[in-house]
Amino acid sequence: xxxxxxxxxxxxxxxxxxxxxxxxxxxxxxxxxxxxxxxxxxxxxxxxxxxxxxxxxxxxxxxxxxxxxxxxxxxxxxxxxxxxxxxxxxxxxxxxxxxxxxxxxxxxxxxxxxxxxxxxxxxxxxxxxxxxxxxxxxxxxxxxxxxxxxxxxxxxxxxxxxxxxxxxxxxxxxxxxxxxxxxxxxxxxxxxxxxxxxxxxxxxxxxxxxxxxxxxxxxxxxxxxxxxxxxxxxxxxxxxxxxxxxxxxxxxx
Numbered sequence: 001x002x003x004x005x006x007x008x009x010x011x012x013x014x015x016x017x018x019x020x021x022x023x024x025x026x027x028x029x030x031x032x033x034x035x036x037x038x039x040x041x042x043x044x045x046x047x048x049x050x051x052x053x054x055x056x057x058x059x060x061x062x063x064x065x066x067x068x069x070x071x072x073x074x075x076x077x078x079x080x081x082x083x084x085x086x087x088x089x090x091x092x093x094x095x096x097x098x099x100x101x102x103x104x105x106x107x108x109x110x111x112x113x114x115x116x117x118x119x120x121x122x123x124x125x126x127x128x129x130x131x132x133x134x135x136x137x138x139x140x141x142x143x144x145x146x147x148x149x150x151x152x153x154x155x156x157x158x159x160x161x162x163x164x165x166x167x168x169x170x171x172x173x174x175x176x177x178x179x180x181x182x183x184x185x186x187x188x189x190x191x192x193x194x195x196x197x198x199x200x201x202x203x204x205x206x207x208x209x210x211x212x213x214x215x216x217x218x219x220x221x222x223x224x225x226x227x228x229x230x231x232x233x234x235x236x237x238x239x240x241x242x243x244x245x246x247x248x249x250x251x252x253x
Contacts, residue, residue, distance in 0.1 A: 005031030005092035005156055008120065010078045012042045012099065012112025015060060015070045019098035019132065022141040024063050026149050027095060035068035036082035038075060045112040048074045057081055075116035083123055093156055094120035097130035100139055104169045104222040104232060105187040105211065117165050118238050126155055127165040133226055134172040144170050147179065147231055167234040171226045180230040185221035186214040
């Protein structure tokens with residue numbers, strides 16, 4: 001019997017999200033799948049973990065014979081619990097998504113999808129976060145399948161170094177031009193907080209805003225790739241050290 005990779009899957013949109021189901025279907029063609037996903041949407045949770053209340057883990061047969069659990073915690077909690085309590089051996093790879101909406105550029109900081117992958121990478125497990133640049137629950141994931149399988153197979157055959165994971169964003173396009181390995185664009189959100197009144201007359205705030213690309217002319221970034229119908233693949237690190245500034249800072253302090 002040939003070796004079957006063990007593939008751990010999670011997300012931040014919740015265990016019932018259509019994107020998760022597609023990812024499970026694709027990964028099932030590559031190996032043994034285990035799913036541990038949030039029991040409700042956990043978008044934009046970043047790398048939050050639960051430390052002030054108990055976590056719940058409940059079996060769910062939503063994917064038929066595939067071993068799956070819903071977790072009361074964050075995406076990072078899901079991966080922590082999966083690695084410690086659910087997986088019968090160390091996963092060969094962990095994949096997160098498919099997220100409903102992009103996680104390019106600065107979004108990687110806020111993303112629950114990427115935090116699940118980052119948590120796996122911290123533990124030394126190969127990890128990839130997949131996102132489709134379409135927020136709709138009726139999003140068409142069919143164009144994603146072949147590319148997601150190809151990228152995952154590549155990393156299974158050619159593992160990433162410790163501390164590196166992949167952030168993959170797929171444009172909402174029926175005419176994908178291919179894959180571009182690129183860097184994270186420098187961008188920020190120009191945010192506004194609308195001040196409103198609730199029915200009781202109390203003030204509350206609703207965040208609005210848009211992403212501002214600070215490198216619109218550069219063609220080696222994830223934002224450029226997505227804008228031109230390419231799948232962006234960014235090798236990402238969780239070490240936030242500004243290595244290029246270390247020597248200069250030593251001279252100042």
